[in-house]
Amino acid sequence: MSEDQTLPVEVTAIEQVTPLIKHFKLAALGGGALPAFSGGSHIIVVMRAATRIHRNPYSLLSSPQQLDRYEIGVRRMEESRGGSHFMHDQVKVGSRLEIAHPVNLFPLDKIARKHVLIAGGIGITPFLAHLDDLHDGRVPYEMHYSVRSPEHAAFLGRLEAREGGKVRLYCDSEGQAIDFDGLLSNQPLGTHIYICGPAGLIQRVTGTARSCGWPDSHVHWEQFAAPPVGDAFEVFLARARLTVHVPPDQSLLESIEAAGVEVPYLCRGGVCGFCQTRVLEVDGELLHNDHFLSDAERASAKSIMPCVSRARCKTLVLDL
Amino acid sequence: MLVTGIKSKPVYAPLRADIGGRYHLMLASGPGAAALLRVLGELQSSAPQAIGNTRVLMVPENSQAAAPFRRLRKLELSEFADTHALQGAFRKVLDESLMGTRLYVAGPESFIGLAMQIALEFDLNKDEIRAEEMGTLARRVYCVHCRTATEEVRTNIVRCTGCARWLLVRDHYSRRLAAYMGVMVDAEAPGELPAIKEVYL
Secondary structure (H helix, E strand, O other): OOHHHOEEEEEEEEEEOOOOEEEEEEEEOOOOOOOOOOOOEEEEEEEEOOOOEEEEEEEOOOOOOOOOOEEEEEEOOOOOOOHHHHHHHOOOOOOEEEEOOOEEOOOOOOOOOEEEEEEEHHHHHHHHHHHHHHOOOOOOEEEEEEEOOHHHOOOHHHHHHHHHHHEEEEEHHHOOOOOHHHHHHOOEOOEEEEEEOOHHHHHHHHHHHHHOOOOHHHEEEEOOOOOOOOOOEEEEEOOOOEEEEEOOOOOHHHHHHHOOOOOOOOOOOOOOOOOOEEEEEEEEEEEOOOOOOOHHHHHHOOEEOOOOOEEEEEEEEEOO | OOOOOOOOOOOOOOOOOOOOOOEEEEEEEHHHHHHHHHHHHHHHHHOHHHHHHEEEEEEOOOOOOOHHHHOOOOOEEEEOOOHHHHHHHHHHHHHHOEOOEEEEEEEOHHHHHHHHHHHHHOOOOHHHEEEEEOOOOOEEEEEOOOOOEEEEEOEOEEEOOOOOOEEEEEEEEEOOOOEEEEEEOOOOOOOOOOOOOEOOO
């Protein structure tokens, strides 16, 4: 996605909702309606810091019916590469940001007979927009929200006001845990389950679902991987005839972009597969960090997701 | 006139047990019983306890057909006089079934199609359903003009039981309607019909 396809927005409100999460409201610069979106969509926020540009994906948590603003929740990451710290420390009411158009990689199944939503921590955000669609009560649903402790339960007031008894909260600090086996053993046919949260939660739920006989087509999850930090390496772009240095705290995609070469992308979090790039030559190991390629595709070393994956190698040649 | 290679025409494969499922729901009509016995045999050898979580609904071909099923004592077996009675029971069973259920269907294509149509109402996806075609190839044909389904069609051209138009039976299949599409064959030149042949036996 090129820079001219971004939308300029202005920050109109910021609220610290938990010790780690800030809630931002963004409006179109100059007012007016923002592009329509559906529940589960995310945007990319482009942050122009002093020395580099961050582009992070955030789920839209506001109502798809209200397009005068977009709302996002940003968790301050301990091991931030700078994006979440920039949002927390540099962005103020009145700050201007650029965002990419919303993209939905986490929609609800349209013909499901029931939805079970499971959120861990900041993973609550896409469900806030989904709940707006489930509100009419045509399809039954239940929501299970797991947090470290009560003060970390972001947006709980908003959930309880609207959803009443359909939301169950579990606090690690109180020793409360979701009984995944009980939950997944007793759902009627045609139920779909959705998980958003830390990798451990997603693995537990998908593993339990499989052992309870759930087919993959009824299990949905989303987790944006932050590009992990790693050793520096060099990449040669065959078509551009350019050698690019990838420093430890910058992703392959970011380094290629900084060198002036555009790669199409949608999520920048290893989920959508849009930035899949052909590997022409590699002398060493590709470090795949995405959730998109199959094990067989990883083993073949024929392609890489530059948004989150790196390499430990002497030579890496990409078809760019 | 007849388009071949239409992608909507269903493709079936021999039934195999899916031991990833927790419950097994099996439907058979007529000769389809043989396919179910094969799957039950597979379950017995790979996951014997699964027989206790298996339910069979069948329209037996004759008075002997259900005997091998009755010998599996942990199996829950229900027999029906005709497809219509089976479908009513099938809907009730689906309504009480839990996620983790795998559906197996064996029998003539029209029987499979009607079972799939009901399964679709319950949002069962491809990875939860298996079907094997056994028995007659007679088609259920949906008249695109009057919307009546004509059953047990064995010929390439058939008179619609609803509006009496002569219909060409196409390979175009609708999962939602569980039928092949039938379109008026002599609309341009009334009364001029191609040769009528028995092709779906």
